[in-house]
Amino acid sequence: MTNNTIYFFEPNNKNSKKIVSDLENLFADIGIKAVENCNDASIVASIGGDGAFLQAVRKNDFRNDCMYIGIGIEEKNYMYVDFNYHNLSEIRQTFKLNNFETRSYPVIEVKVNNNQTNYCLNEFTLRSSLVRTIKMDLYIEDFLFEHFNGDGIVISTPTGSTGYNKSLGGAVVDPLINAMQVTELGSVNNNNHRTLGTSFLLSKERPITLVIDQSDDYYPIMSMDNEALSVQNTEKVSVRLSDKKINTIRLHNNTFWHKAQRNFL
Numbered sequence: 001m002t003n004n005t006i007y008f009f010e011p012n013n014k015n016s017k018k019i020v021s022d023l024e025n026l027f028a029d030i031g032i033k034a035v036e037n038c039n040d041a042s043i044v045a046s047i048g049g050d051g052a053f054l055q056a057v058r059k060n061d062f063r064n065d066c067m068y069i070g071i072g073i074e075e076k077n078y079m080y081v082d083f084n085y086h087n088l089s090e091i092r093q094t095f096k097l098n099n100f101e102t103r104s105y106p107v108i109e110v111k112v113n114n115n116q117t118n119y120c121l122n123e124f125t126l127r128s129s130l131v132r133t134i135k136m137d138l139y140i141e142d143f144l145f146e147h148f149n150g151d152g153i154v155i156s157t158p159t160g161s162t163g164y165n166k167s168l169g170g171a172v173v174d175p176l177i178n179a180m181q182v183t184e185l186g187s188v189n190n191n192n193h194r195t196l197g198t199s200f201l202l203s204k205e206r207p208i209t210l211v212i213d214q215s216d217d218y219y220p221i222m223s224m225d226n227e228a229l230s231v232q233n234t235e236k237v238s239v240r241l242s243d244k245k246i247n248t249i250r251l252h253n254n255t256f257w258h259k260a261q262r263n264f265l
Contacts, residue, residue: 003067003095006032007041009056011048019047019073019085026088030096038063043249045069046081053080054121054225057246062107062119069249077262079162082250100249105159108180109242110224112231120224121246122160124239125185126210127152128218133188135213140206149193151186153210155239160225162260170199175256179203180241207240 006027010016023045024034035041038060046056046068053070060066070081071091083091094100108120128134128151135149156165158173161181166172170183183199202208212220212234222229222237 003042004032005035005041006043006045007035007038007060009038009044009046009052009059011052016047022088023047023071023085023091026092027095030092032095041066043067043069045071047071047085048073048081049076050078050080051226053078055227057121058119058225058227062121062244062246064244064246067102067247067249077259079159079256079259079263080248082254094251100251103175103248103250104245105175105248106157106178106180107242107244107246108155108157109240109244110222110229111238112222112229113233113235114238115231118224118229119242119244120160121157122225123154123156123164125152125154125164125221125223126237127185127221129221130219132218133186134218134220135216137211137213138182139209139211140202146195147193148184148195148210149188150184150195154183154185155208156181156183157241159256162263165199168199171201172260173201177201178241180208180239182208202241204241207238210237210239212236 008020010020038044044056044060044066046053057068072078072081072084108124110118110124133149137144138146138148154164158175158177161173165181165183168183170181173181179201181199181201184195187195189195189197220234
């Protein structure tokens with residue numbers, strides 16, 4: 001698909017109509033037409049921060065036959081957003097001269113009770129909705145690795161490793177590494193319960209299954225990226241690194257590690 005059509009995913013913002021209008025005119029000037037249906041677009045552009053970018057990918061069903069870009073509207077540093085509305089000349093020059101690079105980011109797929117597959121670009125979390133710990137058996141492939149007892153589990157992609165995972169002490173992972181990271185949330189370690197006590201990486205060939213203890217009703221809460229997943233009577237959750245990837249456009253000399261430096265150092 002050639003990059004000649006663009007769809008704007010806009011946030012609920014009082015200035016969004018003017019912003020979208022300005023961007024539509026800019027891209028029209030360089031031969032890229034705005035469309036009203038995201039399925040007709042070869043480029044999907046989110047307007048806002050990283051949250052808007054994650055929503056745009058989700059609302060577009062994690063399509064891998066298009067390119068995603070993020071356009072910020074505030075003077076902030078982001079992990080997924082490369083462009084800024086307040087620097088339209090840079091956007092114009094970048095696309096007019098094709099002065100950009102493309103990157104593919106891995107996606108996690110999640111199945112709850114063998115139901116339909118859901119996808120995450122950032123992270124999947126599972127925890128009890130009650131003020132108590134949740135018990136579950138953690139299988140790597142078919143191997144029972146540990147009996148977990150704690151607040152919950154966070155499973156992140158490399159690009160998602162700088163979010164919730166990092167705040168829990170997990171490692172920041174280069175997106176060129178095709179792996180997902182499993183990080184404990186408030187695990188209990190004593191004479192009765194023992195977990196690994198640290199985050200770990202799993203390759204694409206090693207799916208993980210969380211089998212929730214059914215002796216108590218924990219009413220587990222699950223989230224994918226920045227949206228909650230509501231499922232009753234959850235018994236097991238299967239998570240793996242998907243074959244699916246999303247394609248993004250980024251500026252030269254603006255790698256994941258450039259962004260990590262700006263955000264954290």
